[in-house]
Amino acid sequence: MSAPLLHRDDPDKDPLIGNVKVTRQDWMNAALAVLKQGGVEAVKVADLATRMNVSRSSFYWYFKNRTDLLDALLQHWRDTNTAAMVAQANAPADTITEACCNVFHCNIDTSLFDNRLDFAVRDWARRSEPVNKVLKAGDDARLAALTKMFARFGYPTLEATARARVIYYMQLGYDDANLGETIEERLAMVPGYLVAFTGKAASEAEIAAFNAFARSVAG
Numbered sequence: 001m002s003a004p005l006l007h008r009d010d011p012d013k014d015p016l017i018g019n020v021k022v023t024r025q026d027w028m029n030a031a032l033a034v035l036k037q038g039g040v041e042a043v044k045v046a047d048l049a050t051r052m053n054v055s056r057s058s059f060y061w062y063f064k065n066r067t068d069l070l071d072a073l074l075q076h077w078r079d080t081n082t083a084a085m086v087a088q089a090n091a092p093a094d095t096i097t098e099a100c101c102n103v104f105h106c107n108i109d110t111s112l113f114d115n116r117l118d119f120a121v122r123d124w125a126r127r128s129e130p131v132n133k134v135l136k137a138g139d140d141a142r143l144a145a146l147t148k149m150f151a152r153f154g155y156p157t158l159e160a161t162a163r164a165r166v167i168y169y170m171q172l173g174y175d176d177a178n179l180g181e182t183i184e185e186r187l188a189m190v191p192g193y194l195v196a197f198t199g200k201a202a203s204e205a206e207i208a209a210f211n212a213f214a215r216s217v218a219g
Contacts, residue, residue, distance in 0.1 A: 024062035082138040089145035096153040097202035
């Protein structure tokens with residue numbers, strides 16, 4: 001069977017080997033998959049090349065070395081997971097319950113927030129102090145955005161901080177709990193969660209809008 005034909009970021013240069021051409025994003029996608037499956041120790045250049053059926057030397061078109069790739073993975077985590085949660089916390093909303101529903105999008109839509117990637121980075125951080133500092137900066141940015149979200153709806157500073165922590169740490173651990181819920185079972189809990197997180201009941205329209213979003217993502 002012939003090797004898969006991929007694409008390359010710099011097509012004007014000579015092909016790497018045969019008909020196989022890979023982009024920087026191809027390397028990133030392969031590395032992200034391995035990071036989520038096997039942890040940072042499994043992210044090895046030679047193994048990634050074998051996985052993609054390409055020459056190992058092609059890696060060096062895009063990265064200086066393995067450390068450069070690992071730095072890129074951390075930057076990807078910042079630019080996706082952390083940026084998405086901050087953006088959702090800052091999204092326009094008329095009520096705090098609608099604002100929380102915006103944040104809940106991160107737990108429904110993996111294109112916004114990849115929980116498996118977050119777990120992988122947290123595991124990585126336990127083994128590396130520099131990565132732990134990056135993780136802490138990300139957590140701080142997310143919590144700051146959630147705290148501001150509550151504050152803009154009139155919650156006192158200490159209460160806004162406490163509610164931000166509750167919603168954040170619950171959201172992080174939800175998938176890890178592996179509850180085995182169906183989408184309908186999960187959605188049935190949303191009104192109660194919103195009361196627990198905010199002290200307020202969401203409107204029927206807010207719940208309907210969130211449920212429609214969740215079902216559209218779930219397919």
